[in-house]
Amino acid sequence: MEIPRHWRLKQQRYALVGEVCPHCEGKIFPPRDVCPHCSGEAKTPYAFSGRGEVYSYTRISDGPAGFEESAPYTIALVKLEEGPLVTAQLTDLGGQPVDIGMPVEMVTRRIRSDGDERGMIVYGYKFRPVMAAQA
Amino acid sequence: MNSEVVIAGVGQVPVGEHYHLSLRSLAAKAMLAAIHEAGDIRPQAVFAGNMLAGTLSRQSNLGALLTDNINLRGVEGTTVEAAGASGAAALRLGYLAIASGYIDSALVVGVDKYTDSVGADVDAALAQTLDSDYELMAGLTPVAQAALVMRRYMHTYNVAHEAFAPVAVNGHARAANNPNAMFRKAITVEQYRSAEDQVSPLNLYDIAPYGDGAAAVLLIHSDKLEKKPDHPLVRITGSSVVTDTLALHDRQEMLAWYAAAFSIERACRQAGIMPQDVDFFEYDDACSIYAALSVEAAGFARRGTGCEFIAAGSLPVATMGGQKGRGNSLGGSGVYQAVEATLQLRGQAGKNQVPGAKRALIHNLGGAAATAISHVLEL
Numbered sequence: 001m002e003i004p005r006h007w008r009l010k011q012q013r014y015a016l017v018g019e020v021c022p023h024c025e026g027k028i029f030p031p032r033d034v035c036p037h038c039s040g041e042a043k044t045p046y047a048f049s050g051r052g053e054v055y056s057y058t059r060i061s062d063g064p065a066g067f068e069e070s071a072p073y074t075i076a077l078v079k080l081e082e083g084p085l086v087t088a089q090l091t092d093l094g095g096q097p098v099d100i101g102m103p104v105e106m107v108t109r110r111i112r113s114d115g116d117e118r119g120m121i122v123y124g125y126k127f128r129p130v131m132a133a134q135a
Numbered sequence: 136m137n138s139e140v141v142i143a144g145v146g147q148v149p150v151g152e153h154y155h156l157s158l159r160s161l162a163a164k165a166m167l168a169a170i171h172e173a174g175d176i177r178p179q180a181v182f183a184g185n186m187l188a189g190t191l192s193r194q195s196n197l198g199a200l201l202t203d204n205i206n207l208r209g210v211e212g213t214t215v216e217a218a219g220a221s222g223a224a225a226l227r228l229g230y231l232a233i234a235s236g237y238i239d240s241a242l243v244v245g246v247d248k249y250t251d252s253v254g255a256d257v258d259a260a261l262a263q264t265l266d267s268d269y270e271l272m273a274g275l276t277p278v279a280q281a282a283l284v285m286r287r288y289m290h291t292y293n294v295a296h297e298a299f300a301p302v303a304v305n306g307h308a309r310a311a312n313n314p315n316a317m318f319r320k321a322i323t324v325e326q327y328r329s330a331e332d333q334v335s336p337l338n339l340y341d342i343a344p345y346g347d348g349a350a351a352v353l354l355i356h357s358d359k360l361e362k363k364p365d366h367p368l369v370r371i372t373g374s375s376v377v378t379d380t381l382a383l384h385d386r387q388e389m390l391a392w393y394a395a396a397f398s399i400e401r402a403c404r405q406a407g408i409m410p411q412d413v414d415f416f417e418y419d420d421a422c423s424i425y426a427a428l429s430v431e432a433a434g435f436a437r438r439g440t441g442c443e444f445i446a447a448g449s450l451p452v453a454t455m456g457g458q459k460g461r462g463n464s465l466g467g468s469g470v471y472q473a474v475e476a477t478l479q480l481r482g483q484a485g486k487n488q489v490p491g492a493k494r495a496l497i498h499n500l501g502g503a504a505a506t507a508i509s510h511v512l513e514l
Contacts, residue, residue: 009268065256
């Protein structure tokens, strides 16, 4: 049970809120204390669009503790259209093959569950393929 | 100006599944062997490289435990953690402590007791070395992280999976001649090619097997050595630790392997050499892609051609099997490299002997080169 940690990260998990650097305009996700581009202090929230493309991916058949029920799952580095890479599971693939460059968008899904039926269910971002008509 | 920090004694236990040995007993075997080989020197400090005892064995404060267990009570003792580079990080601190002049001798031990837990909890423990908030919480594991790097590498440089075969083939061929290796059996390219897919594109032979292990080196300032041991002394002439972003997704350029490149450059510069001046290279092959990226980081091969360089065999690499063949003992790995390089330089490497070896570069990674640690060892 890591309740404070999950609570603390709710903005990132549910809404992909990172930061925009007030000094160099760099878009930052996940949020950091110091801008990786200009070393200025970064504190201005910025909500990412959630659109991006697959940068790399793999498939995990045996998940670590907390992810056993999710396995097998596809995990990817997604390049957001604003620039940063994010590590996330792909979902709603429906047997569709994954490839580098595939357009994806963020959705909110169940990420993991902590412990027994009384344990907390953690929700957060995953990415699904953008429908052909919308792409 | 190089202080003369020398390796006076080494000790190691075979990497494997040592269910009958506890964390402390495993470490004790390597520690006592190194002390004894150095001529029964009582070290002034112990630096214990360890990655997962706090989780897998529910044991912290190895600095006290490991010294207490072998009756070294009263000496300085601390634990050093840098994920898979914990062993090399302990070596670095031992080196710094002696080079600085504060102490004369140090025992560096790298130990991990992988088999103290089983199942998904072990995978979760290994994944602690990732960015917990943003990688582990997506379900990533260290091996899957390597798979993400490898897929991108193959895509960027148009490299086929089969190109990575030499890492495993060399590792297993060398391990067959190493009595301390986990898998003492050679494999063929065909076996590599037909191996079961694990975390695609990584197959079974792209991933070094985890095992229990402990290795130790006794370091001393050469001026303080009262009685010279029977074997040649190996000097540490270069040492460097460099960090990069912990999370893979935060890298400016994923395939550049910057920390690895800078740590190799700095260690070599300190030793007054170029990487090309070494007689062999102990790279970190926790996953085969990391071996390829490391030889590129050292400048031995252009980007995208690391596998070709390893296949060509012009520079001996992973001469005792690397992690692939000897086994990946986590926090032990960096110290195994120091032990193996010392045996090579002394001419005690048996069938794996690199003829006339005088200088070694050893290179240990924490995570996907989030931490990179390099040492130059010379006769």
